[in-house]
Amino acid sequence: MAVLICGGAGYIGSHAAAELLERNEDVIIIDNLQTGHVESVLKGAVFYEGDLRDEKIMDEIFSAHDITDVMHFAADSLVGVSMKEPLEYYDNNVYGALCLLKKMYQYEVKRIVFSSTAATYGEPETVPITEETPAKPTNPYGQTKLAMEDMMHWCSEAYGMEFTALRYFNVAGAHPHVDIGEDHKPETHLIPIILQTALGQREKIYVFGDDYPTEDGTCIRDYIHVKDLIQAHILALDYLRDGGASDVFNLGNGSGFSVQEVIDTVEKVTGKTIPREIAPRRAGDPPVLIASSEKAKRVLNWKPEYADLGSIVQTAWDWHRRHPQGYSEGDDSK
Ligand SMILES: NC(=O)c1ccc[n+]([C@@H]2O[C@H](COP(=O)([O-])OP(=O)(O)OC[C@H]3O[C@@H](n4cnc5c(N)ncnc54)[C@H](O)[C@@H]3O)[C@@H](O)[C@H]2O)c1
Ligand SMILES: O=c1ccn([C@@H]2O[C@H](COP(=O)(O)OP(=O)(O)O[C@H]3O[C@H](CO)[C@H](O)[C@H](O)[C@H]3O)[C@@H](O)[C@H]2O)c(=O)[nH]1
Secondary structure, three states, rough: OEEEEOOOOOHHHHHHHHHHHHOEEEEEEEEEOOOOOHHHHOOOOEEEEEOOOHHHHHHHHHHHHHHEEEEEOOOOOOOHHHHHOHHHHHHHHHHHHHHHHHHHHHHOEEEEEEEEEEEOOOOOOOOOOOOOOOOOOOOOOHHHHHHHHHHHHHHHHOOOEEEEEEEEOEOOOOOOOOOOOOOOOOOOHHHHHHHHHHOOOOOOOOOOOOOOOOOHHHOOOOEEEEHHHHHHHHHHHHHHHHHOOOOOEEEEOOOOOHHHHHHHHHHHHHHHOOOEEEEEEOOOOEEEEEEEEHHHHHHHOOOOOOHHHEEEHHHHHHHHHHOOOOOOOOOOOO
């Protein structure tokens, strides 16, 4: 039995590899390294550098290993870029998932745990967001993720291929004891950008809009620690292995923090003053996104450990301080 991690050299996929290896699972990774890092591939995992859309390497992997389960993280995931390059997003995300599902069907692999996103909900009218909240994406990124969920739904109906679509809210933090963390180039996510400012690599943080209908006028998001997120993936995998039916689950902390509050928290954790400047709104940002993850808690028995934003930021800060330039130092000591 082996788990194939698609996108296992990326931020979240590498944390999944760490957890699976800790459970003594056989881990196979495919990653084309378009945003991933070979340095984040952990010892013990079998690594293939390649693309999901390349049938040759997919056949090589599926015939060389007894793959029983898939975790699928490989995707393009920048909302802004997706607005400008929708076809690229459909190609990598939707066509990439199609290629993967075809191989799973061909090699009779029946289970897949999938990275979905809160972006499938678009701009919901009420919070907290439950899985019953209508999915109405407002950008191609969210739309491609919903299309991928739909494909899995129909594969489940037709071929008995069971899936869990995990709709993440804002993922942050780094592994508390394995030396892996978040390194996107370019970085667009709020917490690492503030940490880069704390490290003196950026002059200031631009706060995108202070005229939203929230208490301090800045956007509110629900931040979830990557380790808690991965714990839910492990539970989702076990749920499918125990015969659980295909389903969709939100993954968030259930509490919201404004951009200003996140910056204040980073100041507290790092002891540094973060210069901030109010900038125009970023297109497509909903004012408030807060998850209800009650379903994951009830069905999967998920118990997140990092409810407090300070402890999430602390683990990210620890990693960023150790790796101020990210993985680019060529650290291959894993
Ligand atoms: N980071 C977040 O806050 C967040 C929130 C919601 C959903 N997600 C989803 O979680 C997943 C992982 O996000 P991440 O932050 O770890 O991103 P990431 O870019 O760090 O990881 C994605 C990995 O997939 C690889 N990849 C992409 N396309 C590929 C392809 N066609 N073939 C092989 N490898 C490919 C990349 O090289 C990268 O290593 C994504 O699907 C993303 O949409 C992330
Ligand atoms: O320099 C910055 C960067 C971000 N922000 C603000 O900080 C908040 C969080 O922004 P992120 O880019 O960190 O995260 P998003 O909420 O935009 O997006 C995240 O959640 C989405 C789902 O809602 C998608 O899944 C996406 O992949 C994931 O990164 C937003 O209000 C954004 O406007 C700033 O003010 N300044």
